[in-house]
Amino acid sequence: MDALTELAALLAERARIDVDIARLTGRSARPGDVGEFIAARIFDIELAKTAVQAGYDGRFSSGPLTGRTVNVKLYGDAYAGIDLGTHPCDYYLVLSGPSSTRFAITGVYLFDTEQLTAVLRERGVKIGIATSIRRADLEAARIYPDPAPTAAFTLTDVHRKLLTLFS
Secondary structure: OHHHHHHHHHHHHHHHHHHHHHHHHOOOOOHHHHHHHHHHHHHOEEEOOOOOOOOOOEEEOOHHHOOOEEEEEEEOOHHHOEOOOOOOOOEEEEEEOOOOOOOOOOEEEEEEHHHHHHHHHHHOOOOOOOEOOOHHHHHHHEEEOOOOOOOOOOOOHHHHHHHHOOO
């Protein structure tokens, strides 16, 4: 019974925290919505008016990708695969952390959707939920913490500082 009482108290506390997170983000406290909020603030992305926008979550508002659409993903471990939708978007921005239950962003990857899907189709990979990608694909798209030489985006010191808030 003690474990149930403690669990009930912890879930009530988590519900209060989720309400505060939703108030702050203007969306739910689900990981995907939290990831979109973080990405929008760090990478200057104007999010779509609704969290259920088909294909992409927003558009880059500044920098070399201004106006390009982006689908933001937040995963405990991006090495387990990423969800690629059938609706078009220009880029996938993947925020990844450890596979533990602790929230952290330890890696950020930016994929050019057209290039990624072409490579995957060439390999015969089924594209959809939990699309299998190779470690080399992730490493080539890495922009944080150590950008790949082929990175499509260069982080500023401000980007890095903000990302370290979540490491």
